[in-house]
Amino acid sequence: MFLSLREIKKSKFRYSLICLVIVMIAYLIFILTALANGLSEANRQAIDSWNAEKIVLNSDANGSLDQSTITAQQAKKASADKRADITQMSANVQTVSEGNKVGSQVIGLNKNQFIYRDLKIVSGHKLTKDNEVVVDQSLLETDGYHLGEKVKFSRNGHVFKIVGTVKNNQLNVAPVIYATNDAVQTEKFGTDVNHTISAMIYRSDVKKAVAGTQIMNIEDFIQDIPGYSAQNSTFEFMIAFLLLITLVVISIFLYVLTMQKIPYFAVLKVQGVSNGYLAMNVVSNALILAIAGVVISGLLTFLTAISMPAAVPMTFDITLMGAVAVMVIVMSIIGGLIPMRTVAKIDPAKAMGGS
Numbered sequence: 001m002f003l004s005l006r007e008i009k010k011s012k013f014r015y016s017l018i019c020l021v022i023v024m025i026a027y028l029i030f031i032l033t034a035l036a037n038g039l040s041e042a043n044r045q046a047i048d049s050w051n052a053e054k055i056v057l058n059s060d061a062n063g064s065l066d067q068s069t070i071t072a073q074q075a076k077k078a079s080a081d082k083r084a085d086i087t088q089m090s091a092n093v094q095t096v097s098e099g100n101k102v103g104s105q106v107i108g109l110n111k112n113q114f115i116y117r118d119l120k121i122v123s124g125h126k127l128t129k130d131n132e133v134v135v136d137q138s139l140l141e142t143d144g145y146h147l148g149e150k151v152k153f154s155r156n157g158h159v160f161k162i163v164g165t166v167k168n169n170q171l172n173v174a175p176v177i178y179a180t181n182d183a184v185q186t187e188k189f190g191t192d193v194n195h196t197i198s199a200m201i202y203r204s205d206v207k208k209a210v211a212g213t214q215i216m217n218i219e220d221f222i223q224d225i226p227g228y229s230a231q232n233s234t235f236e237f238m239i240a241f242l243l244l245i246t247l248v249v250i251s252i253f254l255y256v257l258t259m260q261k262i263p264y265f266a267v268l269k270v271q272g273v274s275n276g277y278l279a280m281n282v283v284s285n286a287l288i289l290a291i292a293g294v295v296i297s298g299l300l301t302f303l304t305a306i307s308m309p310a311a312v313p314m315t316f317d318i319t320l321m322g323a324v325a326v327m328v329i330v331m332s333i334i335g336g337l338i339p340m341r342t343v344a345k346i347d348p349a350k351a352m353g354g355s
Contacts, residue, residue, distance in 0.1 A: 022293030250335030286336025
């Protein structure tokens with residue numbers, strides 16, 4: 001390690017360039033990880049907040065909440081143990097003064113069931129009437145809405161009042177608006193309310209499905225959200241590819257530097273320095289550069305996190321970022337191992353011009 005530090009100090013410019021490349025790659029990996037995590041959460045936050053185990057949908061809905069309808073007769077035959085009925089509606093919301101339209105996911109609830117009871121209100125209070133709604137806080141923070149404001153949906157134009165907010169409640173990358181089941185059914189199906197719901201959410205196991213319905217694990221349901229799995233796979237591939245680039249860049253730079261230092265290594269070998277010590281010097285160089293690059297990119301990521309507007313779907317999870325940092329360092333160490341064979345094969349006599 002001492003030899004590595006002296007070598008880096010002597011060749012500051014060369015090693016600074018390598019460190020700069022690691023900083024840029026690691027920073028890009030951190031940002032992509034935060035974006036992937038943020039988009040993933042924006043697809044499923046509301047579902048996670050329900051702390052549910054199973055969901056029952058229409059058997060013809062193909063796992064889509066938006067396409068599912070469950071009749072009052074089917075709901076009546078289903079188990080009522082630890083169950084919450086929801087009515088979902090995708091709709092644009094706007095103020096009664098015809099402000100900008102915002103895409104939203106409207107979820108109807110029954111006030112005597114667990115999703116309603118467990119709503120964690122950040123400001124205001126829970127909805128108590130059919131003309132009241134509780135909204136995700138992002139509508140206030142990024143879209144300019146406020147408590148007490150009257151809003152309407154683009155379907156039937158009924159007026160609702162925002163009485164409370166909840167935090168981290170998005171679905172399909174859209175803010176969730178909670179209303180009563182009766183209100184959403186009226187808005188979705190018209191004034192002739194037939195008590196058709198979209199799904200039944202359970203916090204207990206459901207053994208038998210009612211005819212015309214299907215039972216899904218919550219995690220399987222989340223994976224079937226349109227674009228969710230493909231989006232996650234894309235980001236995972238990009239991050240893995242960047243880690244591979246880190247390995248290649250480190251190995252190429254250190255290999256070139258090792259080739260340039262062959263005469264010096266030959267002298268050290270003549271003096272009795274072992275191959276293992278010289279190889280560890282190369283690995284130490286990679287480790288020092290990787291740690292320095294990760295620390296600097298971590299600071300840049302922190303500055304990005306505190307300056308990023310709330311509208312950008314990025315989540316900076318410390319544990320996840322730490323895991324990514326470790327992977328960058330590990331890939332750098334592996335890259336440092338690649339030139340070790342060259343070090344081991346150095347012949348002092350040939351390297352110093354002997355026959």
